[in-house]
Amino acid sequence: MNDKLLRDLLLGFVKVHILHHADKEPIFGQEFHEELKRHGYDLSFGTLYPIFHKLEADGYLKSKKENINGKIRRYYSITATGKKLLNKAKEQAKELVEELFED
Amino acid sequence: MNDKLLRDLLLGFVKVHILHHADKEPIFGQEFHEELKRHGYDLSFGTLYPIFHKLEADGYLKSKKENINGKIRRYYSITATGKKLLNKAKEQAKELVEELFED
DNA sequence: TTGATAATATCGCTGAACGATATTATATTT
DNA sequence: AAATATAATATCGTTCAGCGATATTATCAA
Numbered sequence: 115m116n117d118k119l120l121r122d123l124l125l126g127f128v129k130v131h132i133l134h135h136a137d138k139e140p141i142f143g144q145e146f147h148e149e150l151k152r153h154g155y156d157l158s159f160g161t162l163y164p165i166f167h168k169l170e171a172d173g174y175l176k177s178k179k180e181n182i183n184g185k186i187r188r189y190y191s192i193t194a195t196g197k198k199l200l201n202k203a204k205e206q207a208k209e210l211v212e213e214l215f216e217d
Numbered sequence: 218m219n220d221k222l223l224r225d226l227l228l229g230f231v232k233v234h235i236l237h238h239a240d241k242e243p244i245f246g247q248e249f250h251e252e253l254k255r256h257g258y259d260l261s262f263g264t265l266y267p268i269f270h271k272l273e274a275d276g277y278l279k280s281k282k283e284n285i286n287g288k289i290r291r292y293y294s295i296t297a298t299g300k301k302l303l304n305k306a307k308e309q310a311k312e313l314v315e316e317l318f319e320d
Numbered sequence: 321t322t323g324a325t326a327a328t329a330t331c332g333c334t335g336a337a338c339g340a341t342a343t344t345a346t347a348t349t350t
Numbered sequence: 351a352a353a354t355a356t357a358a359t360a361t362c363g364t365t366c367a368g369c370g371a372t373a374t375t376a377t378c379a380a
Contacts, residue, residue, distance in 0.1 A: 119232045119277075119302060120309055122367095125337080126229020127313045129222045134317055144358060160338045163360065168336095172221075184346025185357040199222060204317050206223055210230045211314045214237055214307050228368080247327060263369045266329065271367095287377025288326045 124155055129165060130207060133192055133200040136175055140189035166190060174199055227258055232268060233310065236295055236303040239278055243292035269293060277302055 128150075135141050135149070143163055150157050166188075169175045174196035177188045192200065231253075238244050238252070246266055253260050269291075272278045277299035280291045295303065 120306055123229045123233060123306055123309055126226045129225060158338050203223055203226055206226055207314050207317065211310050261369050
């Protein structure tokens with residue numbers, strides 16, 4: 115079955131989930147990619163990294179490079195603005211889903 | 218505040234909501250546009266109509282033209298394939314939201 | 321018959337998604 | 351010490367979707 119619609123749904127959520135995780139602890143690309151895979155979501159790095167970049171450019175995330183055994187990791191954590199947005203997004207997502215299940 | 222992220226979230230949901238409403242009764246563009254507006258969502262017709270077209274082309278909706286006082290309306294209703302997709306989408310959306318709210 | 325109205329359709333631009341490829345910095349092997 | 355492997359991030363070029371603006375369709379009203 116064609117599930118472009120399911121993909122769109124996922125893509126709408128990915129940014130919110132990034133903020134959600136970056137709110138709990140610093141995260142980095144590969145790790146988050148694995149996390150998604152574990153949940154059955156296959157998202158390419160060509161999609162994922164630019165999302166991180168955009169979220170940082172827009173001030174919702176801040177990042178810090180760290181050298182782990184010679185591999186550079188860029189750890190992202192949420193900003194104050196990011197937290198505000200995250201809360202709004204969670205509310206909106208909840209409302210939209212609730213509407214689908216009421217009556 | 219920049220809320221492109223909230224918009225992406227909405228856009229991911231719009232198709233699911235279209236299927237959801239078209240499952241309850243036949244709907245048409247202007248009406249659904251009003252419905253979204255009432256909920257505070259502003260979606261242009263240049264966005265909305267192509268979505269309807271795509272959903273029909275993919276076999277999730279079927280449409281029938283009707284002439285109401287000389288104004289042509291195209292009423293959309295859900296297909297069997299559309300119902301299956303709708304159920305999957307609802308499950309996926311629910312899971313994604315639940316994760317945002319657990320622990 | 322001209323204009324107003326309700327609705328759908330589509331154009332052209334911009335920007336995002338994505339597979340593929342390049343780059344970075346070290347550790348390991350030959 | 352040179353070459354290879356590895357873990358990770360970065361970005362290119364193409365395709366496609368979102369969207370404001372504009373066009374089209376079919377009546378009714380002035």
